Amino acid sequence: DAGVIQSPRHEVTEMGQEVTLRCKPISGHDYLFWYRQTMMRGLELLIYFNNNVPIDDSGMPEDRFSAKMPNASFSTLKIQPSEPRDSAVYFCASSLGQTYNEQFFGPGTRLTVL
Amino acid sequence: GESVGLHLPTLSVQEGDNSIINCAYSNSASDYFIWYKQESGKGPQFIIDIRSNMDKRQGQRVTVLLNKTVKHLSLQIAATQPGDSAVYFCAENNYGQNFVFGPGTRLSVLP
Numbered sequence: 055d056a057g058v059i060q061s062p063r064h065e066v067t068e069m070g071q072e073v074t075l076r077c078k079p080i081s082g083h084d085y086l087f088w089y090r091q092t093m094m095r096g097l098e099l100l101i102y103f104n105n106n107v108p109i110d111d112s113g114m115p116e117d118r119f120s121a122k123m124p125n126a127s128f129s130t131l132k133i134q135p136s137e138p139r140d141s142a143v144y145f146c147a148s149s150l151g152q153t154y155n156e157q158f159f160g161p162g163t164r165l166t167v168l
Numbered sequence: 169g170e171s172v173g174l175h176l177p178t179l180s181v182q183e184g185d186n187s188i189i190n191c192a193y194s195n196s197a198s199d200y201f202i203w204y205k206q207e208s209g210k211g212p213q214f215i216i217d218i219r220s221n222m223d224k225r226q227g228q229r230v231t232v233l234l235n236k237t238v239k240h241l242s243l244q245i246a247a248t249q250p251g252d253s254a255v256y257f258c259a260e261n262n263y264g265q266n267f268v269f270g271p272g273t274r275l276s277v278l279p
Binding site (some may be wrong): 159162 | 204214270
């Protein structure tokens with residue numbers, strides 16, 4: 055079974071550029087989560103979807119961040135324009151149900167904004 | 169880059185010894201808890217979970233203890249191996265709200 059798939063694994067870009075991170079959740083999972091991990095703040099929830107619908111985006115830091123889930127097998131997290139402080143590892147996770155169910159994490163995308 | 173970051177607590181144990189990793193959670197109403205393991209360069213991986221109606225749960229070489237009175241969770245790893253070296257996170261969930269992750273503890277297994 056393929057787990058959660060994220061691409062790219064590493065992204066280096068310059069300040070001001072648009073960045074798009076991609077995620078394919080585990081087939082059949084109805085929840086998808088985007089997290090950001092930094093040394094400063096640890097693991098933070100940015101946004102999550104249920105059945106492709108965004109439920110809570112209160113963790114999205116600014117309007118520069120946006121996320122979409124056009125179908126059950128694909129989600130994107132976009133940063134436009136990117137800034138050096140956006141440098142972090144971004145994880146996508148999926149789960150079957152929200153309560154009492156583990157989240158399966160992807161390998162992450164390490165983003166560096168110069 | 170970041171000049172100030174989280175100072176992760178670090179636990180160093182000898183190979184073969186038992187490890188105990190502690191976590192203080194924040195919400196007394198949380199009813200479900202998970203321990204995750206994160207190896208370098210990888211995403212967090214589920215280890216074991218426990219619901220608030222239990223105070224102990226055992227897995228293979230791992231045991232989770234829950235003390236709701238003092239809002240404390242611990243992860244015990246028996247016969248710690250080099251492959252156990254990682255950062256361990258506890259996560260709490262309150263009746264379907266989102267998981268809140270702790271800052272993590274780095275476990276270092278000494279040969």
